[in-house]
Amino acid sequence: MSAAHQVEHVTCLGCGCGCDDINVTVMDDRIVDAIPACPVGRAWFGDGSVPWEVLQGGKRATLEHALTEAASILTKPRGSLLVYLGPDLTSQAQRAAVALTDFLGAAVDSATSDAAAEGLLAAQRRGRATATLGEIRNRGDVLLFWGVDPNRRYPRYLSRYALEPAGTQIPNGRAGRFVIAVNIGADKGPAEADLTITLEPSEEIAALSLMRAAVLDHPARDQSPNLVSAIGLIGRLTSARYAVLVHDAEPTELPRNPLRVEGLIALAQALNGPTRAALSSLRGGGNRPGAESVLTWQTGYPFAVDHSRGYPRYMPGDRGLDRLVRGAFTAALVVGSPALAGEAAAALGGIETVAIGPGASRAPFTTRVAIDTGTAGIHEGGTAYRMDEVPLSLRPPLTGQRSTVQTLEALMDAVRTKRPGRSA
Amino acid sequence: MTVRLRIVGGTVHDPANGIDGEVRDICIEDGHIVASVPDGAPTIDARGMVVMAGGVDIHSHLASSSCNHARRLLPEEHSAEPVTAPALVDGDYLPRSGTGGTVPTTFTSGYRYAGLGYTTVFDAAVAPAMARHSHAELEDTPCVDGGFFALMGNDEYLLRQIAAGERERARDYAAWLLGSTGAYAIKIVNPGGIEAWKSGQRNLNGLDEVLTTHGVSPRAILETLADAANQLRLPHPVHIHCNNLGQPGNVAVTLASMQALAGRRAHFTHVQFHSYGGPGWSSGAAPIIEYVNTHPELSIDVGQVMFGPATTITADGPVEYLLHKSSGRKWVNIDIELESGCGIVPLLYKDKAAVTALQWAIGLELFLLSRDPWRVVLSTDHPNGGSFLSYPALIQLLMDRSVRDEKLKQANPKLLAGSALADGLTREYTLNEIAIITRAGPARLLGLRQKGHLGPGADADVTVYARNADIAQMFSTPRYVIKGGSLVVEEGQLRRAPAGRRLHVRPGYDDALLPDLKRYFDAYSTVAFENYPVQGVPDDPLPLSP
Numbered sequence: 001m002s003a004a005h006q007v008e009h010v011t012c013l014g015c016g017c018g019c020d021d022i023n024v025t026v027m028d029d030r031i032v033d034a035i036p037a038c039p040v041g042r043a044w045f046g047d048g049s050v051p052w053e054v055l056q057g058g059k060r061a062t063l064e065h066a067l068t069e070a071a072s073i074l075t076k077p078r079g080s081l082l083v084y085l086g087p088d089l090t091s092q093a094q095r096a097a098v099a100l101t102d103f104l105g106a107a108v109d110s111a112t113s114d115a116a117a118e119g120l121l122a123a124q125r126r127g128r129a130t131a132t133l134g135e136i137r138n139r140g141d142v143l144l145f146w147g148v149d150p151n152r153r154y155p156r157y158l159s160r161y162a163l164e165p166a167g168t169q170i171p172n173g174r175a176g177r178f179v180i181a182v183n184i185g186a187d188k189g190p191a192e193a194d195l196t197i198t199l200e201p202s203e204e205i206a207a208l209s210l211m212r213a214a215v216l217d218h219p220a221r222d223q224s225p226n227l228v229s230a231i232g233l234i235g236r237l238t239s240a241r242y243a244v245l246v247h248d249a250e251p252t253e254l255p256r257n258p259l260r261v262e263g264l265i266a267l268a269q270a271l272n273g274p275t276r277a278a279l280s281s282l283r284g285g286g287n288r289p290g291a292e293s294v295l296t297w298q299t300g301y302p303f304a305v306d307h308s309r310g311y312p313r314y315m316p317g318d319r320g321l322d323r324l325v326r327g328a329f330t331a332a333l334v335v336g337s338p339a340l341a342g343e344a345a346a347a348l349g350g351i352e353t354v355a356i357g358p359g360a361s362r363a364p365f366t367t368r369v370a371i372d373t374g375t376a377g378i379h380e381g382g383t384a385y386r387m388d389e390v391p392l393s394l395r396p397p398l399t400g401q402r403s404t405v406q407t408l409e410a411l412m413d414a415v416r417t418k419r420p421g422r423s424a
Numbered sequence: 425m426t427v428r429l430r431i432v433g434g435t436v437h438d439p440a441n442g443i444d445g446e447v448r449d450i451c452i453e454d455g456h457i458v459a460s461v462p463d464g465a466p467t468i469d470a471r472g473m474v475v476m477a478g479g480v481d482i483h484s485h486l487a488s489s490s491c492n493h494a495r496r497l498l499p500e501e502h503s504a505e506p507v508t509a510p511a512l513v514d515g516d517y518l519p520r521s522g523t524g525g526t527v528p529t530t531f532t533s534g535y536r537y538a539g540l541g542y543t544t545v546f547d548a549a550v551a552p553a554m555a556r557h558s559h560a561e562l563e564d565t566p567c568v569d570g571g572f573f574a575l576m577g578n579d580e581y582l583l584r585q586i587a588a589g590e591r592e593r594a595r596d597y598a599a600w601l602l603g604s605t606g607a608y609a610i611k612i613v614n615p616g617g618i619e620a621w622k623s624g625q626r627n628l629n630g631l632d633e634v635l636t637t638h639g640v641s642p643r644a645i646l647e648t649l650a651d652a653a654n655q656l657r658l659p660h661p662v663h664i665h666c667n668n669l670g671q672p673g674n675v676a677v678t679l680a681s682m683q684a685l686a687g688r689r690a691h692f693t694h695v696q697f698h699s700y701g702g703p704g705w706s707s708g709a710a711p712i713i714e715y716v717n718t719h720p721e722l723s724i725d726v727g728q729v730m731f732g733p734a735t736t737i738t739a740d741g742p743v744e745y746l747l748h749k750s751s752g753r754k755w756v757n758i759d760i761e762l763e764s765g766c767g768i769v770p771l772l773y774k775d776k777a778a779v780t781a782l783q784w785a786i787g788l789e790l791f792l793l794s795r796d797p798w799r800v801v802l803s804t805d806h807p808n809g810g811s812f813l814s815y816p817a818l819i820q821l822l823m824d825r826s827v828r829d830e831k832l833k834q835a836n837p838k839l840l841a842g843s844a845l846a847d848g849l850t851r852e853y854t855l856n857e858i859a860i861i862t863r864a865g866p867a868r869l870l871g872l873r874q875k876g877h878l879g880p881g882a883d884a885d886v887t888v889y890a891r892n893a894d895i896a897q898m899f900s901t902p903r904y905v906i907k908g909g910s911l912v913v914e915e916g917q918l919r920r921a922p923a924g925r926r927l928h929v930r931p932g933y934d935d936a937l938l939p940d941l942k943r944y945f946d947a948y949s950t951v952a953f954e955n956y957p958v959q960g961v962p963d964d965p966l967p968l969s970p
Contacts, residue, residue, distance in 0.1 A: 009952045021952055095564065099518060102509070124497060124499055126755075127748075127754035127756040127757075127769075128756055128757075129756075130758050130759075131759035132758070134950040135622070135759040135760070138580075138762065138948060160950065168762070168948055169637070241623070242624070269755065275624065276621070276622065276759075292496075297491075297529060298529055298530065298531065299502075300523035301502065307521065309506075310508045310521060311506035311507055311523070312523055313503075314499050314503060383556055383560065391560075395955070416518075
């Protein structure tokens, strides 16, 4: 047994908070402690053990043979190909995967949820007013939580960014902030709120619209008591020095009105007339915003891109996994954790699928080739983006046996040997 | 293997070496210009053509988180202009597809810059916290050597040092920041005004209006950072976007800013946007350029507005809010903790719009009334005044008065009365002057000793243009472009896409800074001090000035 050692300032990708203050204790190549990680973070790190296998047709193979077979599958003529980016990839791996997508003329989609996609599309129509998390910490004096309690899925959001810490303009921390919870049916705000109001789901969009109207000095008349209380929040918000609206950009168990995010974007923008305001969108773990960032700088679009015509096309209304389930693809490359279930997993099992990522050899669908690699931030260094799109440095506490980036680059070499020219 | 090339018989414009249109050969060996190569070296027949060093863009927005937010905002532009991958000759380079519009994807930006004969580009505004994003984008921007300027002057730590009178510590901090982020120069955007926007003061409108949060004035910020850049012997002096961008009457604050730095080396950027008379709209170009003409320590780039689509991307948050309110176009604002901001509004510059016509005229006046081309650089503040793809059209406006006059006739004359351009400026730039304002001048102002000229030892970045009576056509389709000795454009076609070099500096500083800085990070930053510096920046910083 070897002595334990510590790796300091590790960045946790358990949720989108991207806490980079984690002190990880490693013993015998296993993570034995992660402090001060929250429960979500501890679950993310686990003990860091992942399989390190290479499978071809379900049987062990050499990496060279597996890559050659994968290249054959991905370069078949007249095939149509999906590349899927799992959530736990470094941006370096995402770049290598999108390069393959481009070269192979494939469709590419990512772990960007449909709910998050609604927000991206709304922001493409309107723009947005937002801020990095440190601005919330340093300036946010009125915080409004719209149907979300960050304690549930983003446990350190309040303690690190939004509520408790002192900031440059909030020297007294919690005492210097006024917190409003808006409960939307069963979507409840935080219990720590100074003021809580409740809206029925059927009232939500009207409330957002009337609140924005109030900011723009258009008073509303004859509204229900709930809506009157929502409109009444505007006085609090406009008298803030820096108002922050917080919502969950990821899906929950409860159905959600897709107009919510557009209403919040519009309200946050309007609040910048009388005061300053930002909308903070809570995002899930891994490096989801990184995939959106990489896809944007390489293709011009943040998700749902198709290269089958030799150039990037945006297909936000007909995403890769939807097309997969419809039988639109003959082969797939799944990069990152193969955490797909249900119809998508069934569809992947029915076509020729190559999986490269942490746990690829144990994918819940049949693979032709599976190559295990490490997880971003646990075995792999590089960059990941926080929920506010700040790029963070990753300090992996463990050493992986095979990196995702190097495996994808080797696959690219094998692909270019099979098909020297581009498909376009 | 030694790679050699001889460019034979071209008419060379190499103003840095005093060569103005002489027929001579240019020889290349292993990525550099040399005096001669042995007989039998491969040749390019450039007889009858014009040979210049590769273009150097001193001020662009092409590789930053702000650019990427703008890209994401503009799917409609991308859908309208898909770009297939180029047909490259060598297997060494993976050709990449992309999309165009005013903010193209990274690979497309690199290909298009090279396609114009530009081989060095700087992104002029990167929030230090976002530096690792810019490095990644630059890695994905082939064919050009590139770097970026780090945004300072609205950063909490710096403002605190200025407020405390700790100017030496401010200088050490600037040095640490440049080295930690792999940046090339200090950039100030709206000194103090972004912090004012974030803190509720909204903006600072004069050089001595103080930030209520810090008690610091734009004047103090300009002086501190100009002195820091000069004392640190940075190859490029402080790069300044003045207060009150785009506001009528802002010529006063622009002149005051120039006067505030009297005797100090400084570069004022996109000065067109800062040369408006007031209180109504009128041209303030004449007093600005006259001041620049008589102060050799100052330089400017113009930030020309070109008629057509543009996207405004700036750290100057308050101006973007005003633009959003006045234009009604969609708007992005991102406040960046402890450092800066980001605002984005897409725009269309129409020649029939009176203010746009005035902006267009002011930019041209700055060019045409300048007496020293070495200190007046061609830029459109891409993509703020227009795309870099409009540089050839801008060169044509400068070189061909008939084209310029024709455009002027089509422009809205309402606000042009009394402007020098409307009164008739006959000047036409020569090819040598174009070579100065597009490569030799910016390379010198950036302190890039191996760029912008064709003397022995220079980087082998060379552009060969086929002569054409249509100047815009000539400059938009170079026949050959050589980047670091590699033949990037051949017979007008992009054929190779080598990775560019990262241009960055690493000035020294007093380590006594670090404990204080760490305490500050621990108190206010959401990124650990230990995780803040960018890893993986090549260990090859450019030398500081002598």
